[in-house]
Amino acid sequence: MTTAERLALLLIEDDPVLGPLIAELLEPDYAVRLAANGQEGLHLGLTQPWDVMVIDRGLPVMDGVSVIAALRSKGVATPILILTALGDTDQKVQGLDAGANDYMTKPFDAGELAARLRALTRTYSTPDDGGAALVGIGTWELDPASRAVRSVYGHTVSLTAKEAEVLAALAAEPGRVFTRDELLTGHFHPTDQPGVIDTYVHHLRRKISRTVIRTVHGVGYQIGDPT
Amino acid sequence: MTTAERLALLLIEDDPVLGPLIAELLEPDYAVRLAANGQEGLHLGLTQPWDVMVIDRGLPVMDGVSVIAALRSKGVATPILILTALGDTDQKVQGLDAGANDYMTKPFDAGELAARLRALTRTYSTPDDGGAALVGIGTWELDPASRAVRSVYGHTVSLTAKEAEVLAALAAEPGRVFTRDELLTGHFHPTDQPGVIDTYVHHLRRKISRTVIRTVHGVGYQIGDPT
């Protein structure tokens, strides 16, 4: 397989025509899961790790903005692009206020959507001299000091101490593969099982993005570009 | 984790139809507690921390304006929006005079109510020339220097010395996370336990707003968003 693994994308769109259409449009580049209503989408968003979400604003029963607010309040920091048929400024502000990372109005250009999604899922890390590091994921940025993941719009989602330790350790040297034991030393109790790391990696993937941390089978974990 | 947790809203409304209706309307965005009369509402308002209150003007037994006046006299500065069926100017002035921060007449537009509540609960911090910082919540402004919370309508609610010290320390550097020990040094007796801080934080939350001060689990407290 020469192609890199496709990113997991959660699409929440109730329109029976537009939903499958967008899904098909994105399928070549993303593993798309379509949720037809807000409740189903919220549940999927909370329980599985995703790389990015595309959410319709005008959903029946549970509004898109409410879904985003609920996800963010539960500590999910995954990048979200919100779609709407209406384009006035108030709604744009409201969507971004609720915790969206980007915003597009229908009808939209397929190329632009693809470009915006690429921007949201682009990861980069800038190692710091002090050992701390700012890790960037699309419009998100991790601040190790306050253990918070912050978007450029000012919304923050906080990590727990251990989650932040694992992420910081990996981010300190982007590209390097760490074994579980290496990630344990210095930060965790001497008695901890290497399996603890697996759990925190899972937490981080669910909270931020499925692909922030790459698994190197038989060795350990890695962050940053695998070039 | 939690940043963007839902805000706690106290709704005091005696109408058996309108009360639950408004509550349901706001539930997606707020954790709503409905009080069916002024006495119950006043008690809840005094004993628990809230982010915002919506109070009906025409309550039986204890009038909405009286409830507001009582809350303010006890040092509660939480933003209050007062609702009424009657829209003449006198009553509007009376409500605001009593200490309300905003005013709406029934029947009202759900979107407008939501917008006004957002405005009342929006927090911001503005660094002062002198190095101190002002923390704003809706139409309130907290001035750590003079230990007072002042509304644009001229009402003030005062804090105690220790409450103001904690607030001032946190507000001096918005976004920075302070440990309990850092908050103790310089201002408190050398013998004081770090747990004192917890108590004052609780006081500030009850008096002003549940979310002015954010807890960073295992580390300390933080004010404002590091924008």
Added chain:
DNA sequence: AGGCGCCCTTAAGAAAGGCTTAAGAACTCC
């Protein structure tokens, strides 16, 4: 294609930390 590890995911108990309350001490202001 099959077997063998490794990894993912979940759930649940344990531990730690924070919240809330109440009550006595200290302080202020008449």
Added chain:
DNA sequence: GGAGTTCTTAAGCCTTTCTTAAGGGCGCCT
């Protein structure tokens, strides 16, 4: 000196976080 605040402490309860473990799924190698 007395009444009313304000300050401080501490204890119990509650929430969050940490840790372990086990089952199922998936990738890798022969």
